[in-house]
Amino acid sequence: MAAPRRRVTVSDVDHADVHDVAERLKEMSTAYQMCRDSDYRHSWRPLTANINDDGTRERVMRCSRCRTVKTRLMTAYGHTISVTYKYPEGYQLKGFGPLDETARDYLRLLSFNRDAGLDAPEYPASSVTPITAAKGKRNRKGRR
Numbered sequence: 001m002a003a004p005r006r007r008v009t010v011s012d013v014d015h016a017d018v019h020d021v022a023e024r025l026k027e028m029s030t031a032y033q034m035c036r037d038s039d040y041r042h043s044w045r046p047l048t049a050n051i052n053d054d055g056t057r058e059r060v061m062r063c064s065r066c067r068t069v070k071t072r073l074m075t076a077y078g079h080t081i082s083v084t085y086k087y088p089e090g091y092q093l094k095g096f097g098p099l100d101e102t103a104r105d106y107l108r109l110l111s112f113n114r115d116a117g118l119d120a121p122e123y124p125a126s127s128v129t130p131i132t133a134a135k136g137k138r139n140r141k142g143r144r
């Protein structure tokens, strides 16, 4: 079984380096940006599916876009025992910990701008003038 992933605490992340995060995200390949964008996420394809001697099931999938490999180990009843990811070089932002909400918003806008054929946005995204809601559409902030 894979070694447990180290839990990143707030104190491990230098929040002063948010602009560095933006620069790193801008430099990332389109594939990595898309897989990190919550509108796209990974595009999993089956790689292997095996039943182990102890009856547990192991399914390995690979993202067709970024080549990340995901391994899920489950019981014979489908209950998850563990899920591990093996990321390609350069996918993870080493030393920054998980992306905070501002960075995730920036990444989404970066991805949007690429889809729209626009230049990369300034960071942070909150400094960008908000796009007004299209006529006839109400702002339903807070509702999902």
Ligand SMILES: [Zn+2]
Pocket: 035, 041, 042, 043, 063, 064, 065, 066, 067, 068
């Ligand atoms: Zn991916």
